[in-house]
Amino acid sequence: MADTLQLDLVSPAKLLMSESVGMVVVPGIEGYFGVLPDHMPLLSTLRPGVVSVHDGVTDAPSKQFFVDGGFAEVNPDGCTLLVDEAIAVEDLTADNIAERQSAAEERMQSAENDIERAAAERALLVAEEMTRAMTEAAA
Amino acid sequence: MASLKDLRIRITSVQSTKKITSAMKMVAASKLRRAQEAAEQARPYAQRMEGMLGNLAAGAVGQDGAPALLSGTGKDDSHLVVVMTANRGLCGGFNTNIIRSARQMIRDLQAQGKSFKIFTVGSKCRDNMKREYADYMVGHFDEFGRTGSSFAEAEHIGQAVTAMFDAGDFDVCTLIYANFVSAMTQNVTRQQVIPFPVPEVDEGDDAATGGGYEYEPSDTEILTDLLPRNLAIQIFRALLENGASEQGARMSAMDSATRNAGDMIDSLKMTYNRTRQAQITTELIEIISGAEAI
Numbered sequence A: 001m002a003d004t005l006q007l008d009l010v011s012p013a014k015l016l017m018s019e020s021v022g023m024v025v026v027p028g029i030e031g032y033f034g035v036l037p038d039h040m041p042l043l044s045t046l047r048p049g050v051v052s053v054h055d056g057v058t059d060a061p062s063k064q065f066f067v068d069g070g071f072a073e074v075n076p077d078g079c080t081l082l083v084d085e086a087i088a089v090e091d092l093t094a095d096n097i098a099e100r101q102s103a104a105e106e107r108m109q110s111a112e113n114d115i116e117r118a119a120a121e122r123a124l125l126v127a128e129e130m131t132r133a134m135t136e137a138a139a
Numbered sequence B: 001m002a003s004l005k006d007l008r009i010r011i012t013s014v015q016s017t018k019k020i021t022s023a024m025k026m027v028a029a030s031k032l033r034r035a036q037e038a039a040e041q042a043r044p045y046a047q048r049m050e051g052m053l054g055n056l057a058a059g060a061v062g063q064d065g066a067p068a069l070l071s072g073t074g075k076d077d078s079h080l081v082v083v084m085t086a087n088r089g090l091c092g093g094f095n096t097n098i099i100r101s102a103r104q105m106i107r108d109l110q111a112q113g114k115s116f117k118i119f120t121v122g123s124k125c126r127d128n129m130k131r132e133y134a135d136y137m138v139g140h141f142d143e144f145g146r147t148g149s150s151f152a153e154a155e156h157i158g159q160a161v162t163a164m165f166d167a168g169d170f171d172v173c174t175l176i177y178a179n180f181v182s183a184m185t186q187n188v189t190r191q192q193v194i195p196f197p198v199p200e201v202d203e204g205d206d207a208a209t210g211g212g213y214e215y216e217p218s219d220t221e222i223l224t225d226l227l228p229r230n231l232a233i234q235i236f237r238a239l240l241e242n243g244a245s246e247q248g249a250r251m252s253a254m255d256s257a258t259r260n261a262g263d264m265i266d267s268l269k270m271t272y273n274r275t276r277q278a279q280i281t282t283e284l285i286e287i288i289s290g291a292e293a294i
Helices: A094-110 A114-138 B004-060 B094-111 B123-136 B151-166 B219-293
Strands: A005-010 A015-021 A023-028 A031-035 A042-046 A049-054 A063-067 A070-075 A078-083 A086-088 B078-084 B115-121 B137-141 B172-180 B186-194 B214-216
Touching: A005 A023, A005 B004, A015 A049, A015 A063, A015 B004, A023 A042, A023 A078, A042 B004, A042 B219, A049 A114, A063 A114, A070 B004, A070 B219, A078 B004, A094 A114, B004 B219, B078 B094, B078 B123, B078 B151, B078 B219, B094 B115, B094 B123, B094 B172, B094 B186, B094 B219, B115 B123, B115 B151, B123 B137, B137 B151, B151 B219, B172 B219, B186 B219, B214 B219
Parallel strands: A005 A078, A042 B214, B078 B115, B078 B172, B115 B137
Antiparallel strands: A005 A015, A023 A031, A023 A049, A042 A070, A049 A063, A063 A086, A070 A078, B172 B186
């Protein structure tokens, strides 16, 4: 059994990460799940949350990214995460989040139909999850 | 023969043209670097998205209740052609090539008796197409920034296209744009995006037909999420490829314009000097023969 898996983390703007890792924990739509080498094939949508990359040597995650949603594909070759936006957790700042929060609230106020409202709701959820990710990282 | 003064004016004007074209070349070169980077960085996502969707679609196609974006409407009577060009000219054959390919496709469709609609991206193709096909144009978008395209713009176009599809306005959607190869080469590409072209797979190959996958929440739900997204991604990629191609085409066009201006200045200077020399000789002869006459 291989002891590493290939992880590709890509957003529309760029390829954020493509390397061999020991384990990755992914925020699936129905809850966080861990992917180890030789995981069974799986396709899942993602909810806003934190992707933790473990190098398989130390217990603590070696890298953490905040993602705001997307898709995960797991197959015997590795794990591909297609995300809309990914930010390294250590780069999250309170100012940035507050800005997003107020922008989302503004959109909520000005939303004229259900589609716009849903988009604004999602943006709010992203901001909330960001705050949680930041406080957890700080703790 | 042109007088010395005329020649001087000509030379100055060609010189300033040369300055402008060489400045434009420099600007295009630096924009090209950025646009190329953006296009190359977007490629992995688009490719992986296609791969993922291919796996998923191979399993779902033909099933009842598969989303229409995947299986199509079952007809191919009416087409939507999304033509993408630049907002600005002065970039060699870039816009012309794309528009020519679009016209060719439209003529083919007409010959086959199919109906078509045109969605234009970039003001150059709107201006060009509206002379002939004004009645068929259903939408237009040209508000992309000067620094390049953002994903939000692609999503905007994607939503407009999806809305038309949901309303039953067309059966097949094709993007026409220039794929960036290098600064010298851009390939005009036609890419079908609706219905999603499912890759051919071997029957019985379990992993390839998507049979081996587990889905969270369910395959149809993922598909309905993934398909509009894929559309936006493919449009985004086309926009970026187009952006890089435009700058590449402009750079090589301006490069040859600068070179041509240089050649022209050389030949004009030659004529100018010859004329000047001839004039001096004539004056000298006049003076000498005047002195001899006395």
